[in-house]
Amino acid sequence: MDLLANLADGASIALSWSAIFYCFLGVTLGMIVGVLPGIGPLPAIAMLLPLTFYIDPSEAIIMLAGIYYGGQYGGSTASILLNLPGTPAAAVTCLEGYPMAKNGRASVALFMTAIASLVGSMVGIVLVASFAPVLARFALEFGAAEYFSLMVFALFAAAAVGGSDILKSLSMVVIGLILGIVGQDVTSGTFRFTFGLPAIADGLNIVAVAMGVFGVSEIISTIAMRSHATTFEKFSFSSMMPTREEWRQSAPAMGRGSAIGAVAGILPGAGAAMASFVAYAVELRLSRVPHLFGKGRIEGLTAPESANNATAQAAFIPTLTLGVPGDAVMAVMIGALMIHGITPGPTFIAENPTMFWGLVVSFFVGNLLLVLLNIPFVGIWTRLLQVPYNALFPIILVLVSIGVYSINSSVVDIYLVLGFGIFGLVMARLGFPPAPLVLAFILSPMMEENFRRALLLSRGDFSTFVTSPISAVFLGLCLVALLIMVFSKKM
Numbered sequence: 484m485d486l487l488a489n490l491a492d493g494a495s496i497a498l499s500w501s502a503i504f505y506c507f508l509g510v511t512l513g514m515i516v517g518v519l520p521g522i523g524p525l526p527a528i529a530m531l532l533p534l535t536f537y538i539d540p541s542e543a544i545i546m547l548a549g550i551y552y553g554g555q556y557g558g559s560t561a562s563i564l565l566n567l568p569g570t571p572a573a574a575v576t577c578l579e580g581y582p583m584a585k586n587g588r589a590s591v592a593l594f595m596t597a598i599a600s601l602v603g604s605m606v607g608i609v610l611v612a613s614f615a616p617v618l619a620r621f622a623l624e625f626g627a628a629e630y631f632s633l634m635v636f637a638l639f640a641a642a643a644v645g646g647s648d649i650l651k652s653l654s655m656v657v658i659g660l661i662l663g664i665v666g667q668d669v670t671s672g673t674f675r676f677t678f679g680l681p682a683i684a685d686g687l688n689i690v691a692v693a694m695g696v697f698g699v700s701e702i703i704s705t706i707a708m709r710s711h712a713t714t715f716e717k718f719s720f721s722s723m724m725p726t727r728e729e730w731r732q733s734a735p736a737m738g739r740g741s742a743i744g745a746v747a748g749i750l751p752g753a754g755a756a757m758a759s760f761v762a763y764a765v766e767l768r769l770s771r772v773p774h775l776f777g778k779g780r781i782e783g784l785t786a787p788e789s790a791n792n793a794t795a796q797a798a799f800i801p802t803l804t805l806g807v808p809g810d811a812v813m814a815v816m817i818g819a820l821m822i823h824g825i826t827p828g829p830t831f832i833a834e835n836p837t838m839f840w841g842l843v844v845s846f847f848v849g850n851l852l853l854v855l856l857n858i859p860f861v862g863i864w865t866r867l868l869q870v871p872y873n874a875l876f877p878i879i880l881v882l883v884s885i886g887v888y889s890i891n892s893s894v895v896d897i898y899l900v901l902g903f904g905i906f907g908l909v910m911a912r913l914g915f916p917p918a919p920l921v922l923a924f925i926l927s928p929m930m931e932e933n934f935r936r937a938l939l940l941s942r943g944d945f946s947t948f949v950t951s952p953i954s955a956v957f958l959g960l961c962l963v964a965l966l967i968m969v970f971s972k973k974m
Contacts, residue, residue, distance in 0.1 A: 485760050486865070487522070489612075489836065489840045489844070490612065490840060490844060491604075491842050492836065492837055493837065493839070493840025493841040493842070493843055493844040493845075494729040494841075494844045495837075495841075495844040496541050496837055496838070496840075496841030496845075497545065497576070497842075497843075497844035497847075497848055498844070498848070500547055500649065501539075501542055502542050502841070502845065503848060504847050504907070505538070505542045505543075505545055505546040505549070505873065506545050506546065506549050506848050506849045506852065506897065507549075507848070507852055508546055508547065508675040508874050509545065509546035509547065509548070509549020509553060510549040510550070510552070510553035510556075510849045510852050510853050510927045511548075511549045511553065511854070511856065511897070512527050512531075512839065513549055513550040513551060513552065513553020513554040513555075513556070513557060513625050514553045514554070514556055514557040514834070514853065514857065516550070516554055516557065516558065516896045517553065517554035517555065517556060517557020517558040517559075517560070517879070518557040518558075518560045518561055518798070521604045524550045524551050524553070524554030524555075524641065524812060525721070527550050527554075527809060528550050528551065528812060528816075529546050531546070531547070531550070532547075532815065532819060532822075534546075534915075535547070535819050535822060535823075536822065538683045540823040540838065541788070541837070541838045541841045541842070542884065543823070544819060544820060544838065544842055545841065545842060545845040545849075546818065547815070547816060547819055548799070548816070548842060548845065548849070549811050549849045550573050550602065551795060551816075552785070552792065552795040552796065552846070552849065552850070552853075553849070555572070555600065555755065555761070555792050556597065556600050556792070556853045556857060557792055557969075558572065558576075558595075558620055558791075559573055559576045559580065559593075559600070559640045559788060560593065560598040560727060561573070562574070562576035562577045562580055562581065562591045562697075563576060563580035563584050563589060563593060563596065563890045564575075564579060564581075564589060565581075565582065565583055565879055566581040567694055567697065567883065568693050568694060568697050572755035572756045572758075572759045572787075572791045572794075573791075574638060574693050574697055574756070574759075574917075574918065574921050575756075575759040575760055575762075575763045575787040575791075576596070576759075576784065576787060576788060577697050578763065578776070578780070578783060578918060579592075579776070579777070579778075579779055579780050579783035579784040580592045580784050581598070582777065582778050582779035583779040583781075583784065585779075586636045586779055588779065589722060590723045591724070591725050591729075591781075592779075592784060593857075594723040594724070594725070594854030594858065595610075595725055595729075595733060595781060595784060595788075596784065596785070596788045597738050597853075597854055597857040597858055598733075598737075598785075598786035598854075599733070599788035599789045599792075600782070600788050600789070600792040600850075600853070600854075601741070601792075601850055601851075601853075601854050602652075602737045602738075602741055602795035603714075603737065603740060603741045603744055603788065603790060603791065603792035603794075603796075604790050604792040604793065604795070604796050604850040605847075605850065606741035606742070606745055606789075606793050606796075606847065607741070607744065607748060607792065607793040607794070607795065607797040607846075608796050608843065608846045608847060608850070610745050610748075610749075610793075610796070610797050611796055611797060611799055611800055611843055611846070612840075612843050618796070620705070620800065620803025624953065625750060625953065626937070626940070626951070627933040627934075627936035627937035627940060627952045628801060628937040628941075628948050628951050628954045629939055629949050629951060630750075630933040630952045630956070631930055631933040631934050631948065631954070632948060632951075632953070632955075632957035632958050632961075633750070633957050633959065634757070634926045634929060634930045634933070635957065636849075636960050636964070637760065637761055637921075637926060637959055637962050638656050638922065638923055638926065639802070639878075639930065639961045639964040639965060641962075642656055642919055642962060648914065650767040650855050651914060651915045652916055652919050652942075653919075654915065655915050655918075655920040655923070656820065656919045656920070656922075657907065657921040657923070658920055658923070659919065659920040659922065659923025659924040659927065660926075660927045660930075661676075661927075662687055662692065662923075662924050663686070663923065663924045663925070663926070663927020663928055663931075664676070664927055664931060665677065665683060665686055665687050665930070665967045666683060666685050666686035666687070667682055667684050667685065667686075670935060679795065680892075680895060681894035682893045682896070683895065685900075686928065687924070688887065688891060688893075688896045688899060689924065689925060690886070690887055690896075690923065691887050691896045691897075691899040691900045691903060692899070692903050692920075692924055693888075693908070693921050694883055694887065694900055694903075695899065695900045695903025695904040695907055696903050696906065696907030696917040696920060697903065697907065697917055697920065697921075698904075698909070699880075699883065699900055699903070699904025699907070700904045700905070700906075700907030700911060700917075702879060702904070703904055704908055704910050704911070721860075725781060727905060729781040732781055733778075733781050733785040735780055735782075736766055736781075736782035736783075736785050736786040736789070737785050737786065737789040738789075739765055739766070739786060740762040740766075740785065740786035740787060740788070740789030741789045741790065742791040742793075743758050743761050743765065743793075743794045744758040744759075744762065744789060744790030744791060744792065744793030744794040744797065744956075745793045745794070745796075747761070747790070747797075748793060748794040748795070748796065748797025748798040748799075748800065748801050749797050749801065750801070753799045755790070755791045755794040755795060755798075756922060756925050757922065757925070757926065758787075758790040758791065758794045759787035759788075759790050759791045759794075760787070760918065760922045761790070762789070762790035763786060763787045764785055764787040765785055766780075766782050766786045767788070770782070793946075795862070796846055798813060799813075799816075799842070802816060802817060802827060803827045803831050803832070803839065804827070804828070804832065806830060816973065825838070883900060884900070885896050885958045887899075887900050891960075895898075895940055909971040915917065947967055
């Protein structure tokens with residue numbers, strides 16, 4: 484009964500006309516910047532942050548949150564149609580979404596990502612509404628050793644995503660880990676592998692890496708072959724509908740992906756990218772036809788999309804109840820609240836119940852608005868595939884360059900995109916998968932930081948990674964995953 488009373492209290496805020504307007508504004512802007520390659524929700528949130536000075540704090544956080552999870556919806560569009568992941572989490576969508584588009588099923592892929600995103604979001608919302616304080620206390624059980632072991636497990640999941648050749652997958656994981664330590668050492672301040680370039684002193688741009696190895700490499704490959712193998716489709720609302728078998732395959736995949744994403748969202752710093760990769764790896768390992776993955780399997784598309792959006796909703800749990808931002812976007816959210824004199828933390832819900840429950844109810848409103856916005860746009864997005872490729876690829880490259888440059892205002896990032904595009908093309912020709920590299924690159928700095936912190940806290944005792952029950956469980960799962968990969972290859 485308390486939950487219903489709290490939701491009713493939140494509805495008095497979220498269902499006001501002004502709150503609905505700001506929610507609509509937020510999710511629409513989020514969807515647009517998500518579609519544009521490389522832009523992402525962070526620049527849009529940063530640009531609109533001054534606007535929050537002049538509006539009600541509850542409506543301000545509703546709008547900024549709408550941009551965030553709206554960007555998760557839009558990010559899949561460029562991944563499916565153009566193989567261009569605008570965010571690291573959208574990189575997994577490329578693996579099955581782009582092959583579906585090439586096979587003339589772009590509208591089905593776009594429709595199912597909207598449905599999977601809605602399912603994942605709703606699971607995340609239910610968690611936020613029902614278990615926020617409890618789940619926040621669960622997240623407190625994770626220390627440095629537990630986070631390190633969790634990320635090691637995620638890397639084994641990334642290796643599983645790479646396919647049947649374990650050595651090639653693990654090789655890309657190692658390369659990703661090395662690329663991730665480029666820049667200034669957090670502890671000593673020493674510059675590592677920067678070769679005297681100040682532009683990469685803070686590390687390589689993740690968007691440049693992801694878009695290079697996935698998108699630009701595909702563009703270069705297509706130009707070199709002087710053909711674009713996409714099968715055009717005549718759009719109609721009936722063409723968006725998946726088959727009955729695809730619905731059957733998608734339903735449990737969305738459930739598993741939502742659960743994985745919700746858990747990842749609870750843990751500060753785990754992030755949507757790791758959740759998406761793990762969800763894809765789980766589907767790959769559970770599938771009876773793993774050899775068909777990478778060719779347009781629907782469950783390989785819906786599981787990571789559900790995980791991605793469940794993470795986006797559940798990420799508000801540690802942000803609001805612990806005051807610990809999981810990523811840069813959540814850090815800006817905290818900044819927006821602090822501008823109004825509101826400090827997230829263990830007392831946030833008790834001191835600001837109307838704001839918290841108003842935000843929760845706005846999640847329901849915003850996600851329904853996003854589905855209503857996305858599905859009618861499917862036909863417009865699929866028409867992009869009818870543009871002649873020799874006219875389309877220069878536009879794509881310009882958008883990619885603008886998006887990457889806008890993040891750090893650095894020309895070096897544009898060269899990095901091109902360089903990683905060539906690198907991705909060479910690796911693809913040699914049979915090395917790009918997905919493990921991207922996840923390892925994302926996790927590398929966090930792994931190093933938590934590894935060092937764990938050893939500092941234990942005074943150099945490596946046994947801390949196995950004496951902690953949670954850490955030991957994750958390391959045990961890594962061993963199990965490795966044995967499964969080895970024996971499945973031999974069979």
